[in-house]
Amino acid sequence: MSVRQPSLLALPECANCPIRHRAVCARCEDDELKRLEEIKYYRSWQAGQTVVFVGDEMDFAATIVKGCATLTKYLEDGRTQMVGLMMPSDFIGRPGKPQAQFEVVAATDLMLCMYRRTPFEKLMQEIPHLSQRMLEMSLDELDAAREWMVLLGRKTAREKVASLLTSLFRRARLDAETEIRADLPLTREAMASYLGLTIETVSRQITGLRKDGLITLNGSRGIATPDFAALCRVAEKAA
Amino acid sequence: MSVRQPSLLALPECANCPIRHRAVCARCEDDELKRLEEIKYYRSWQAGQTVVFVGDEMDFAATIVKGCATLTKYLEDGRTQMVGLMMPSDFIGRPGKPQAQFEVVAATDLMLCMYRRTPFEKLMQEIPHLSQRMLEMSLDELDAAREWMVLLGRKTAREKVASLLTSLFRRARLDAETEIRADLPLTREAMASYLGLTIETVSRQITGLRKDGLITLNGSRGIATPDFAALCRVAEKAA
């Protein structure tokens, strides 16, 4: 892969932003949005590039505009565990702790709407609509993390893979209710990291699900399901 | 165990509260504290009693004053995974989602400082000190959940048990730096639920750590370590 510098882009208006109503700025009034607009800038990365390294001073907070980013933690001997899979409108950053606790990597081509840290934290103090939305989003992340813990701690390999696929299907069908296909934004390696498995086991389980007629493949990234409900049943949704 | 009704207790003053400076009310001014005091009440449970069942309408939020509570999620076939281990000053409740997503159980005898839900959510709107602290605590919970995900997804049984013990030691030495002993607030079953293991494996690993001289036991609940640093090394702390 050719390594290109992250590029700074022009500044579209917030009013036209595709994730305006779901991001951290969702509740902001027009005048509040203007203040955010003053400290924001856009930046893009190619799939595979690292956005933040562990321990880096994070001098920004950001919203994903396009693409998909992963948050990954490491053990000393190199074992890795993904701890966040962030999609458009999701927030990246940790007000109060500028040291990055995990690596942020662009899983696909990625565009972030970034806010300089200090001014952003100041705005959080001054704009309740901002901190309120921030709290909502943190609590949602926490709920997701807890669901994820059940997957990691108690589900079988097959259930894990089925759970990930259903979750990706759910996020992929952007208002296209009928579409039960998706292009995976993750490599097998990223899926393994998400699931607490090895690449080989992920591959075997995907093959198994295909042989059982629960999914169909189209290349290694394209995937679809003829029976979404059945796939959900395999995923053993929490009671 | 004799089942006794949870008891309602008298209302001590917030000013004398042992966890006043660490709980959700930590940043409140005196006048703000008074408003909280108006909607609060105390309630106690015995070890083993369930505080909230999955799906229950939670008409309160609460702070743990004394004791220890667990948050547990279930799969349909009965598999369980603990997703929260809450200690004094920790917050229990989910503003915005009154339906309980998990079961809350008193791991030890437990006392909660409880706030009625609707008035509490109103105060969160009106007292920035409250919602700000709430955000801080949620982000800390999220950090802890992500560390926990690494444990569940990638650590070996031995590392898992060592990690839990070091974490409990850390929380137990309440300003008593020199004390490297603790009474476990958890049964083997609760430990297994925390770690994504079976009771038997937990027991075997504890025996193993004892035989290796990393810990000493005193009954099944009392535990100490002659070399905390060594135990941490076994726990394979994340880089």
Add this chain to the structure above:
DNA sequence: CGATATCTTGAGGGCGATCAAACGAAGTGG
């Protein structure tokens, strides 16, 4: 002291990891 949880220990098996190799797609250069 007996009744009942809780915890420990043992034997055996299965699921997922590990090690290894083949396969396919995309890109490079002769």
Add this chain to the structure above:
DNA sequence: CCACTTCGTTTGATCGCCCTCAAGATATCG
């Protein structure tokens, strides 16, 4: 255009950690 590399994926063979099932030991409490 075709060898050749590179990288991601698939498939196979074997191993070992942890689960399962079972029994025994210990603690707790009436």
